[in-house]
Amino acid sequence: MKSPGLLLALPTALIVLLLGFVPLIVILVWSFWTWDPATYWIRPEFSLAGYEAILEAGRWSVIVGSLGKAFLTAAICVVIGYPAAMAVHFLASRRTALLLMALFTIPFFTSYMIRAFSWRLVLGRNGLINGWLMDLGIVDQPLDWLLFSNFAVNVGLVASYLPFVIFPLILSMQRVEPSLLAASQDLGAGFWRTFRSVLLPLTQAGIFAGFLFVFVMAAGSATEVQMLGGAAASMISVMINDVMRVVNFPLAFAISTLVLIILFGLIFIGNRLFKLTSLFEGFTW
Amino acid sequence: MMTNNMNSLNGAMASNISRRQLLKTLGAGGAALAGGSMFRPMSALAAGDLAFWATGTLDVGDAWSRAADDAGLNVAFTDNGNDPGPAVARLVAGNANDLFDIGGLQGGAEKELAVQGAIVPWDMSKIPNYENVWQWAKDIPYLQHDGKQYGLPAVINADSIIYRPDKLGKVDSYGVIFDPKLKGQVAMEDAWINSAVFAAMYLKESENQKIGNPGNLTEDELGLVMEFLIKHKKDGQFRTFWSGWEQGVQLVGDGEVLAMTGWEPIVYEGRKRGLQVEYAAPVEGYEGWGNNLVLLKGAVDRGLGDDAHKFANWLLDGFYGCALGEQRGYVVPSDRNVAYAEANASQFDPAKVKALAEHVKAKFSGKVAWQNTRPDNFQLYEEWWQKLRNA
Numbered sequence: 035m036k037s038p039g040l041l042l043a044l045p046t047a048l049i050v051l052l053l054g055f056v057p058l059i060v061i062l063v064w065s066f067w068t069w070d071p072a073t074y075w076i077r078p079e080f081s082l083a084g085y086e087a088i089l090e091a092g093r094w095s096v097i098v099g100s101l102g103k104a105f106l107t108a109a110i111c112v113v114i115g116y117p118a119a120m121a122v123h124f125l126a127s128r129r130t131a132l133l134l135m136a137l138f139t140i141p142f143f144t145s146y147m148i149r150a151f152s153w154r155l156v157l158g159r160n161g162l163i164n165g166w167l168m169d170l171g172i173v174d175q176p177l178d179w180l181l182f183s184n185f186a187v188n189v190g191l192v193a194s195y196l197p198f199v200i201f202p203l204i205l206s207m208q209r210v211e212p213s214l215l216a217a218s219q220d221l222g223a224g225f226w227r228t229f230r231s232v233l234l235p236l237t238q239a240g241i242f243a244g245f246l247f248v249f250v251m252a253a254g255s256a257t258e259v260q261m262l263g264g265a266a267a268s269m270i271s272v273m274i275n276d277v278m279r280v281v282n283f284p285l286a287f288a289i290s291t292l293v294l295i296i297l298f299g300l301i302f303i304g305n306r307l308f309k310l311t312s313l314f315e316g317f318t319w
Numbered sequence: 320m321m322t323n324n325m326n327s328l329n330g331a332m333a334s335n336i337s338r339r340q341l342l343k344t345l346g347a348g349g350a351a352l353a354g355g356s357m358f359r360p361m362s363a364l365a366a367g368d369l370a371f372w373a374t375g376t377l378d379v380g381d382a383w384s385r386a387a388d389d390a391g392l393n394v395a396f397t398d399n400g401n402d403p404g405p406a407v408a409r410l411v412a413g414n415a416n417d418l419f420d421i422g423g424l425q426g427g428a429e430k431e432l433a434v435q436g437a438i439v440p441w442d443m444s445k446i447p448n449y450e451n452v453w454q455w456a457k458d459i460p461y462l463q464h465d466g467k468q469y470g471l472p473a474v475i476n477a478d479s480i481i482y483r484p485d486k487l488g489k490v491d492s493y494g495v496i497f498d499p500k501l502k503g504q505v506a507m508e509d510a511w512i513n514s515a516v517f518a519a520m521y522l523k524e525s526e527n528q529k530i531g532n533p534g535n536l537t538e539d540e541l542g543l544v545m546e547f548l549i550k551h552k553k554d555g556q557f558r559t560f561w562s563g564w565e566q567g568v569q570l571v572g573d574g575e576v577l578a579m580t581g582w583e584p585i586v587y588e589g590r591k592r593g594l595q596v597e598y599a600a601p602v603e604g605y606e607g608w609g610n611n612l613v614l615l616k617g618a619v620d621r622g623l624g625d626d627a628h629k630f631a632n633w634l635l636d637g638f639y640g641c642a643l644g645e646q647r648g649y650v651v652p653s654d655r656n657v658a659y660a661e662a663n664a665s666q667f668d669p670a671k672v673k674a675l676a677e678h679v680k681a682k683f684s685g686k687v688a689w690q691n692t693r694p695d696n697f698q699l700y701e702e703w704w705q706k707l708r709n710a
Binding site: 073091093095151154158178264268278 | 404405407503556557705706707
């Protein structure tokens with residue numbers, strides 16, 4: 035059965051190779067070439083100038099800051115998404131579960147731009163939240179930090195990417211043997227003990243997969259920070275756009291390469307620690 | 320000799336691999352997959368077929384069909400995205416010259432495009448309507464290089480400050496943007512191409528700082544201007560930096576800011592929402608900008624040079640100016656617009672066409688610093704902008 039399966043997968047694998055792997059190699063190679071400001075183009079001469087420039091103008095701090103924002107977003111998504119996934123898998127009827135899953139996918143029906151923009155209307159000086167807070171007499175003046183701040187960026191990122199953590203979590207929960215949970219309770223463990231000692235360890239691959247999905251997408255996002263961030267707020271993608279605007283290709287590719295190495299490193303380490311591939315164990319061709 | 324040969328080989332490799340070839344080779348696969356054509360084959364070109372690659376604001380939609388009626392030109396308009404960086408890169412190192420005949424770019428890059436051989440000079444004897452272009456528009460820097468005309472001003476306007484007179488009274492200086500009393504209630508555009516110019520104009524005219532041309536800052540001047548912006552950013556002066564029409568409108572419309580540098584159409588949109596919004600006439604002057612027509616070398620190579628000149632002449636003949644003014648409120652800097660409207664009063668209201676022209680002319684009657692998409696130190700501008708982002 036394996037051969038026909040592999041044959042069927044071959045075209046897809048080739049397309050992934052062509053559209054995914056080849057551009058990555060080009061990015062990697064060009065990041066070490068020399069940029070010629072006289073011609074706006076690059077020469078195939080080895081240079082580390084692109085990587086050196088990452089250390090200038092505080093570019094490295096944008097990378098660190100972006101990864102920090104992405105980490106926080108992914109962590110918040112896991113914390114919010116885990117109970118949501120539990121509700122779908124353990125508590126809801128089949129029909130309610132489908133309804134809940136459909137609700138989680140609603141954000142996908144709108145563009146990132148519209149989603150981020152709508153948060154401006156909610157978090158703004160004259161937005162919904164400030165309106166409620168003032169109506170209730172909780173504050174006298176609108177809270178400025180609700181919008182155009184790191185807080186607003188994180189709200190936008192969590193709202194955009196939350197569904198990406200829920201589905202891997204549901205997948206991992208489906209792979210937990212119900213008898214194990216029943217056995218834990220039969221042996222006298224309460225909800226929290228069962229959760230901590232049985233469910234959490236058995237769903238760690240799903241937690242990491244969800245975390246990774248959100249982390250990667252949040253690290254590569256630009257819309258949320260541009261729409262909701264403070265003055266001239268930056269993310270890796272915004273910085274790459276800035277660099278591309280002055281057509282410094284090797285620098286843009288060096289930033290991309292560095293970020294790719296960090297992300298691949300994270301996947302590698304995470305897989306070693308959390309056995310990401312276990313999510314797909316048991317699937318047959 | 321061997322070394323020389325090796326050097327020649329290396330040189331040949333470099334010139335062969337670099338620029339067009341590499342991008343074309345890499346891009347060909349993608350274009351083929353997309354079902355598009357990477358090049359316009361000569362055989363597919365009919366006389367009068369012209370590809371106009373310009374900022375979206377220059378598009379007049381169905382009105383392009385008039386170019387066919389008036390001059391026998393079939394104009395295919397493509398939006399170039401208005402981001403000068405990628406547009407210049409695509410002209411110099413990409414496939415824009417293979418696909419398009421005439422460009423419409425924000426002014427400033429003409430010299431570099433000419434030096435790179437991506438654009439060629441216009442033959443002014445073939446554009447008689449250029450005589451009617453307003454003199455000060457002809458004097459825009461960047462249009463000429465080496466005594467030759469590389470850019471033709473297709474659309475011009477000038478930007479300043481959008482503000483709320485009901486909250487601030489009359490505003491007539493960029494000082495309002497940097498006024499500590501308005502901390503957190505002002506904004507600038509998220510682009511050095513505009514914000515560095517506004518700050519430089521303010522520092523030059525109102526703070527008597529030694530600045531020559533706000534549109535082309537030297538290294539020292541740029542440092543001075545950017546340190547000034549960084550200081551104000553750190554002080555929390557700016558609510559945000561905006562980019563794009565919707566964001567600009569929302570900032571003003573929802574009362575997020577009381578003043579911001581930006582585009583005049585945002586004022587009209589704010590008024591539509593019932594707000595008291597004005598556009599300032601700053602004592603430091605306006606930031607003028609021109610979107611200029613450039614003749615792509617590829618057009619001449621394909622034998623479309625004469626048609627391209629015919630197109631430029633048609634664009635300055637009046638109808639296009641009237642149509643663009645009516646559709647988008649932008650002005651082609653020529654007296655032909657009013658003349659055309661007067662001769663075709665059933666099509667366009669001459670009073671409106673005249674009022675629009677006078678409005679723009681009035682802006683340029685005082686001080687103007689010209690926007691420049693490619694200042695000499697443009698790489699340094701990007702570096703400083705990163706420092707501002709990280710401050």
